Every structure is written in structure tokens, then in C-alpha cells.
Amino acid sequence: MKIATFNINGVNTRLPALLEWLRREQPDVACLQELKAPEDAFPADAIAEAGYGAIWHGQKSWNGVAILARDAEPVEIGRGLPGDPDDLQSRYIEAAVGGIVVVCLYLPNGNPQPGPKFDYKLAWMDRLHQRAQQWFDSGQPVVMAGDYNVVPTDEDIYNPKSWRKDALLQPESRERYQRLLDQGWTDAVRHVFGEERVYTFWDYFRQHWERDAGLRIDHLLLNAELLPRLRSAGVDRWVRGQAKPSDHAPTWIELAPPKATRPTAKSAKSTKQTAKKTTKKAAKKTGAKKAATKTPAKRTRRAAQ
DNA sequence: ATGTCCCACCGCGTGGGA
Numbered sequence: 523m524k525i526a527t528f529n530i531n532g533v534n535t536r537l538p539a540l541l542e543w544l545r546r547e548q549p550d551v552a553c554l555q556e557l558k559a560p561e562d563a564f565p566a567d568a569i570a571e572a573g574y575g576a577i578w579h580g581q582k583s584w585n586g587v588a589i590l591a592r593d594a595e596p597v598e599i600g601r602g603l604p605g606d607p608d609d610l611q612s613r614y615i616e617a618a619v620g621g622i623v624v625v626c627l628y629l630p631n632g633n634p635q636p637g638p639k640f641d642y643k644l645a646w647m648d649r650l651h652q653r654a655q656q657w658f659d660s661g662q663p664v665v666m667a668g669d670y671n672v673v674p675t676d677e678d679i680y681n682p683k684s685w686r687k688d689a690l691l692q693p694e695s696r697e698r699y700q701r702l703l704d705q706g707w708t709d710a711v712r713h714v715f716g717e718e719r720v721y722t723f724w725d726y727f728r729q730h731w732e733r734d735a736g737l738r739i740d741h742l743l744l745n746a747e748l749l750p751r752l753r754s755a756g757v758d759r760w761v762r763g764q765a766k767p768s769d770h771a772p773t774w775i776e777l778a779p780p781k782a783t784r785p786t787a788k789s790a791k792s793t794k795q796t797a798k799k800t801t802k803k804a805a806k807k808t809g810a811k812k813a814a815t816k817t818p819a820k821r822t823r824r825a826a827q
Numbered sequence: 828a829t830g831t832c833c834c835a836c837c838g839c840g841t842g843g844g845a
Contacts, residue, residue, distance in 0.1 A: 582834090583843090725830085725832095
């Protein structure tokens with residue numbers, strides 16, 4: 523089972539890119555952020571034609587999140603991050619898909635910092651912390667995926683120097699991200715890649731993509747129930763290299779089927795992908811990385827073309 | 828300070844947000 527998160531930066535502008543990505547990579551679950559579309563402008567029909575059921579929380583101009591499921595309908599659990607009835611921004615949605623609780627979030631950017639936007643970011647993270655604790659303790663397998671707008675450490679950015687004052691690197695942001703990990707959540711991409719550099723976002727400025735000057739801000743956090751099923755993770759960098767791309771690349775994990783007390787036809791089907799062997803060469807090409815490799819994570823050169 | 832790209836507004840350019 524492949525679960526991806528992708529900040530699409532305008533779902534209608536990027537619809538061809540989204541459909542192409544779905545066709546080629548066939549994620550079982552896709553969490554989207556920055557739809558930048560009101561509720562009634564979400565391209566549900568085109569996405570359904572591509573074989574995906576979807577739920578979404580739209581908003582005019584900004585934000586907006588969605589959860590897509592291949593050959594399935596996500597069962598919505600909730601929308602809107604609890605804890606502040608005055609917060610009307612569409613940044614959070616939850617669903618049950620394939621026996622897993624999927625949380626899709628778009629954390630506030632927080633710039634400029636300091637200021638009210640940064641205050642909102644920190645307050646939002648405090649509220650997320652509350653909800654995350656509930657999910658962690660739920661006894662159900664849970665993934666919290668999305669654009670966290672946090673660079674967890676200086677190893678998650680090409681060069682922190684010019685970003686020191688940015689909200690994405692502030693100690694207050696990083697502390698709050700760390701507090702999620704302290705609850706017991708595992709940063710799946712970091713877990714799989716070890717010390718190897720991996721980026722998910724390259725802004726549009728100063729030829730950052732061409733120079734591979736990236737940041738890792740799209741994360742998938744797994745609770746203790748789900749972690750044992752983590753098999754591999756990767757970034758679909760080819761998407762960022764397409765014409766008119768989002769500034770983010772899809773970031774994903776591959777999960778083994780549940781330790782079946784009662785195996786189902788569905789879980790047997792998804793095993794097919796998991797069992798697919800990934801050679802080192804293929805891994806480099808696809809940006810995939812297997813969990814629990816025998817050798818320590820090697821630093822792979824990922825030069826941009 | 829800069830850089831680029833998206834969306835909305837009314838509108839064929841500009842401002843806000845990232």
C-alpha cells in the first residue's frame with residue numbers, strides 16, 4: 523500500500539500533472555494540499571475517471587486539502603483541526619482508507635516571522651499536538667501526512683544560511699515538530715533514508731530546482747501501530763522536473779499488508795507492489811529507498827539535470 | 828532585497844500569499 527502526500531499548488535492549474543502522476547505511480551492513497559479551489563471547483567469528475575474516490579475541504583484562493591483513494595471511497599472522519607472555532611482555513615481533513623486512519627494536513631507557512639502569521643502557525647501546531655496525541659493513543663494504525671512547513675533539522679535543507687530567519691526553520695517551529703516525535707510518531711522518510719539527504723520542495727526562485735537546492739518539509743508521521751509495516755519511502759522527483767510543476771514533489775511511503783489474522787483478498791492484492799524488488803539502480807531512478815537496509819544509508823548523488 | 832508562480836479582481840495589470 524503506497525501512501526503519498528503532494529502539495530499540488532493549485533489543483534486545477536495542475537490537474538494534467540496530477541492525473542499524469544496518478545497514472546504513472548498509482549498511489550493507493552494521495553493526500554493533496556494547496557488546492558487553491560473553492561469546494562465546488564474541485565475536479566472530482568476527472569479524478570474519478572482516473573480511478574480515485576476523493577474527499578476534500580476547499581476554500582477560495584488559498585489552502586484546501588483532499589484525500590484520494592484508488593478504487594475506493596475515503597470515509598471521512600473529520601474536517602478542520604479542532605481547538606479553535608474561529609479558524610476557518612481549510613488545512614486539515616481525516617479519513618479512513620483501507621483500514622488505516624489517514625490525516626492530511628497543510629500546516630501554516632508562518633512567514634513573515636515574527637508576526638501574527640507566525641503566531642497562528644505556532645498555535646496551529648499546538649492544536650495539532652492535541653489531536654495527534656488522541657490519534658497516537660487510538661490503538662488504530664494512523665499516518666499524518668502533509669506539508670508541515672517545517673524543516674526539522676539543518677540536514678533537511680541544502681543550506682540553512684539564507685533561511686535562518688524563515689518561519690520554516692525557527693526553533694519554535696522545530697521544537698513543536700520535535701514534540702510530535704516525542705509523542706512517539708516516526709518521521710517515515712527520515713527513518714528510511716537514515717542520514718541520506720532528501721528533499722521534497724524546491725522553491726521557484728533562483729533556479730533552486732536546477733541546483734537541487736531543496737528543503738524537506740513534506741512529512742509522513744506514523745504511529746506505533748503502523749510503523750512495523752513501513753517498507754520503503756521515496757520522492758517522485760520526476761514530477762518536479764515536468765513543465766509547469768508544483769514547487770513540491772510527491773513524497774510517499776510503501777506499507778506492507780497488515781499482519782493478517784484474517785487475510786483478505788484486498789490485502790493480498792496490495793502485496794504485489796510491496797513484493798516488487800527494488801534494485802539500487804532502480805531505487806535511484808525512482809527515488810525509492812527501502813526500509814531496514816543491511817548497509818547504512820549511503821549518500822546518493824541526486825544531481826538535477 | 829531579491830527571486831517565481833498561483834489566485835482573485837474585474838480585467839488584459841496589480842496585490843497578496845507562499
